[in-house]
Amino acid sequence: xxxxxxxxxxxxxxxxxxxxxxxxxxxxxxxxxxxxxxxxxxxxxxxxxxxxxxxxxxxxxxxxxxxxxxxxxxxxxxxxxxxxxxxxxxxxxxxxxxxxxxxxxxxxxxxxxxxxxxxxxxxxxxxxxxxxxxxxxxxxxxxxxxxxxxxxxxxxxxxxxxxxxxxxxxxxxxxxxxxxxxxxxxxxxxxxxxxxxxxxxxxxxxxxxxxxxxxxxxxxxxxxxxxxxxxxxxxxxxxxxxxxxxxxx
Numbered sequence: 185x186x187x188x189x190x191x192x193x194x195x196x197x198x199x200x201x202x203x204x205x206x207x208x209x210x211x212x213x214x215x216x217x218x219x220x221x222x223x224x225x226x227x228x229x230x231x232x233x234x235x236x237x238x239x240x241x242x243x244x245x246x247x248x249x250x251x252x253x254x255x256x257x258x259x260x261x262x263x264x265x266x267x268x269x270x271x272x273x274x275x276x277x278x279x280x281x282x283x284x285x286x287x288x289x290x291x292x293x294x295x296x297x298x299x300x301x302x303x304x305x306x307x308x309x310x311x312x313x314x315x316x317x318x319x320x321x322x323x324x325x326x327x328x329x330x331x332x333x334x335x336x337x338x339x340x341x342x343x344x345x346x347x348x349x350x351x352x353x354x355x356x357x358x359x360x361x362x363x364x365x366x367x368x369x370x371x372x373x374x375x376x377x378x379x380x381x382x383x384x385x386x387x388x389x390x391x392x393x394x395x396x397x398x399x400x401x402x403x404x405x406x407x408x409x410x411x412x413x414x415x416x417x418x419x420x421x422x423x424x425x426x427x428x429x430x431x432x433x
Contacts (some may be wrong), residue, residue, distance in 0.1 A: 198429060222254065309357045316378040
């Protein structure tokens with residue numbers, strides 16, 4: 185999806201909504217998202233490279249995920265996501281190879297799957313997933329980025345990473361590497377759980393305390409557009425995309 189207005193949906197035990205915007209500076213939007221509570225499937229993809237190339241890469245990821253058929257079990261769903269991401273990765277690399285120069289047609293992705301009593305999160309790049317459970321807000325994913333590696337090596341602090349000149353350098357993405365590698369986290373799913381998927385334009389603009397506060401105050405339905413509005417108020421320099429998911433029972 186690329187629309188700026190929030191797109192709400194309900195399916196089974198889930199309520200969710202997604203929203204995206206070009207941001208306060210850029211005139212184009214390379215982000216896409218997937219909001220399919222009927223499948224137990226949500227995603228955010230943040231395109232990398234030139235204007236059209238990044239948009240195309242993220243769009244291909246969203247289209248591939250949207251095409252997953254209903255009625256699959258947890259194992260089948262996970263296999264479908266991996267297969268479709270690998271297929272998209274190979275298509276993007278093949279397209280880039282046909283172009284002159286060092287073309288980059290790639291995108292980060294974070295995918296949330298929910299089935300029965302468990303969830304799985306798969307990702308490549310620095311688009312993130314957060315979980316709010318019983319008042320505790322945690323980051324589910326780990327950024328595939330240069331500054332994250334520097335932080336883990338003890339070379340810089342987390343605070344320094346936010347202002348680092350190479351803060352936008354990612355180390356993994358769909359279409360960027362020879363072989364696609366998706367990290368995965370799985371855990372139980374509890375009633376009342378609230379997830380937030382977002383592009384780095386959101387996580388680098390808004391502090392975690394504000395992300396948690398907005399996610400905790402969803403009122404009657406998920407409202408990711410509130411985070412978009414908050415990011416725009418802080419003059420977000422990148423595209424901003426969010427998907428909020430609530431487990432209702």
